[in-house]
Amino acid sequence: MSMNRTSATNVTGSTGGTGGATERLVVIGGDAAGMSAASQARRMRGPDELEIVAFERGHFTSYSACGIPYWVGGDVSGPDRLIARSPREHRERGIDLRMRTEVTEIDVAGARVRSRDLESGAEAWTSYDKLVIATGARPVRPDLPGMDAPGVHGVQTLDDGQALLDTLAARRGRRAVVVGAGYIGVEMAEALINRGYEVTVVNRGTEPMATLDPDMGRLVRRAMSGLGITMVDDATVTGIVTGADGVRAVATQDAEYPADVVVLGIGVRPETTLARAAGLPLGDHGGLLTDLAMRVRGHENIWAGGDCVEVLDLVSGSERHIALGTHANKHGQVIGSNVGGGYATFPGVVGTAVSKVCDLEIARTGLREKDARRAGLQFETVTIESTSRAGYYPNAALMTVKMLAERRTGRLLGVQIVGREGAAKRVDIAAVALTARMTVEQMTALDLGYAPPFSPVWDPILVAARKAVTAVRRSAT
Template sequence: MSERLVVIGGDAAGMSAASQARRLKKPGELEIVAFERGHFTSFSACGIPYWVGGDVEERDDLIARSPEAHRERAIDVRMRTEVVEIDARERRVRSRDLASGAEEWTAYDKLVIATGARPLRPDLPGIDAPGVHGVQTLDDGQALLDTLTKTKGRRAVVIGAGYIGVEMAEALLHRGYEVTVVNRAQEPMSTLDPDMGRLVHEAMTGMGITMVNDAEVTKILTGEDGRARAVATDDREFPADVVVLGIGVRPETALARDAGLPVGEHGGLLTDLGMRVRGPVADGAIWAGGDCVEVLDLVSGRHRHIALGTHANKHGQVIGSNVGGGYATFPGVVGTAVSKVCDLEIARTGLREKDARAAGLQYVAVTIESTSRAGYYPGAALMTVKMLAERRTGRLLGTQIVGREGAGKRVDVAAVALTARMTVEQMTALDLGYAPPFSPVWDPVLVAARKAVTAVRAGGA
């Protein structure tokens, strides 16, 4: 007898789960129905800044698989249809067609919640004025591009200086705008420690971006036409022909909360290692993945909310395998992320200093400067590496890298070391690739590890 899998959300986690389940179960064994309230499935939200900035030419280049392609694989994708209620007791969901308003109930044997995250949109005067844009979906990206095409002025204000904020600052700079970034934190990129964020600040200023830190936006000022004309803080106004929100996201879990499903301290759904939602209400029939869940931090042992497509796709693979009768787990993350603003590469993995303190860990922190290649080889670029290690054991706790070409992906070495729970002394023996065009004799990550070893020994380990 055929079972029915219902998927809520048609992007990375949801459609990866549906596709993997379909690989394992034929249509006669498993019916798959997926609901998506937007216009697109399986798209790269991470690529939107590069599309807006012109590095990616076409919107469709960001779409991995269209609704039609999913339907050809016997996945019943229902677009522009929003699930508005989960009835876990009766194992059914209520959906609404956004065009007609018609509603219907759909029963499920197994349910996947992949509702993603919602951009933070503070309740400020003028926040909904024309000319103010978020950048979460392809529709958002198209709306922003339309505004950039129509707007005669060339002044842009980005609110927020996290990953989205700095990437959108670059995109607008490429479009020929005068860019101001208004940031409530001490330095941009609060995913870094402030001393490393300061390097990002200095580099962005050098690119011609105006950085305003320690500033709280109080309102969006509008003109006589109702459009945004400036961003105001307590003591200043910043003229703007377009405003872009890059404040961050929160798990989209209102639907799950209303159904009585458990959420964590960061607002994300709580799952087991197989991505099955915990608790008696789920009754073993509900899975969740992507930006709407919390994940285990393998370094601190705490749960975190990290909105990244890499995790979402892995969650989907795990869910699809388990729903389809196989077996897979998602053990957790170490918090690896890379980004860039123009030619500056920014990377981190593991814990920041404040994370280590919050986890009750005693640590040493070291910072080194090195180059991406042998110093005598043409194109060698400076980079700064900061490394944290546990004081007594020497276990690696985190690494941050800021530099030019060749800096960002070096963080992967540290990510592997964190996952393997290596000490910084063990890292110094890693047999990394060397040739003058690629690295100094001592790779910058290993230089930092050597300095961390010295600091650990001096600390009484």
């Protein structure tokens, strides 16, 4: 089998997948989903059975994109700390990993991909017996004046993080504007505060963290303001004001906010440009559609995983796009097992996510109020305040828990938590309950651990569940 690049006029051929001959797996994307799939497939099948060729256009593989804000903010010393496995380590495990090489075309009918070496410009076709698409997501960059100016940064890859740090090192000014107040926007705002910047967050919504209901987002805004972050809510960005040296300000419909650097925290979209051009099936959110085995629908030998796919929401029953490393790694394991001759499935998600602003912990799982309405569900909401530990124990911290339950059935629909130490990971109790389709009444009987340093006698999740039971019963009368 050939492990060499070829010219654009040649094809790196496979020896075929029949009669015990070596098959070729081609993987597009060298981060969580792609390299997890490649590694798992390699564990199951040796080099004599399965040749694995992986393409990555960046400088890094198998890294934690979720850790980028902490690297930028100085909590993590450098990009090496975020890398789980280097290109050299992958190659030592029998994977032909081609860095700084971008796949530019998928030829489904011909079972091959075209790639371009970003250093030399050389192009080549590589055939495959099995294909994994793990192209990730790209930061949303609105088509507005100045969005491509020097000093405007999206943050999705380690290369993006390094580019932002290079800008911070080169600029003399200390004014930063973050556009968007989702998870990335909030985390990057804190990172820039930690680096000594004057930070303004321009948010299109009425409150930050649109993944929460507005009443819970309001608690996040208070914490951000307490850090010295200037919050501009209900604002629409109209463009970036630029000068000879790049960005000067962020313009909205009402004002301009001076900036020496701009970070885009508007969110991400599935990177499915190649898939769309190849005619592969995409969902309403632009992500690839797969079956439970993560196989692209209608294509026997093509799989997809990570931030470029849509997943089933187990609570609402609809397809969603959720860009999280936890999902991507699970997708890769499922794909690698199936490519390697085993069998595995990815049933779906309940939408669990956690974050923080300084010492404020933020968590959610399941549906928000507007999600439940969109799904046509009738529901009750309750909100409680409790403490992370027994009230008499030192350093007990307040937390707010909001819970949604379906009317009549009492089925848990969603939980949001905002509080200090010990708040965020309590959402995992709710995530398990959602996955098991538990009712709030069933939740009140959960045998959770108790000791004064860890929780009150009635854990805050159970307090909310008890209140939700009352609300559901009241609605039935």
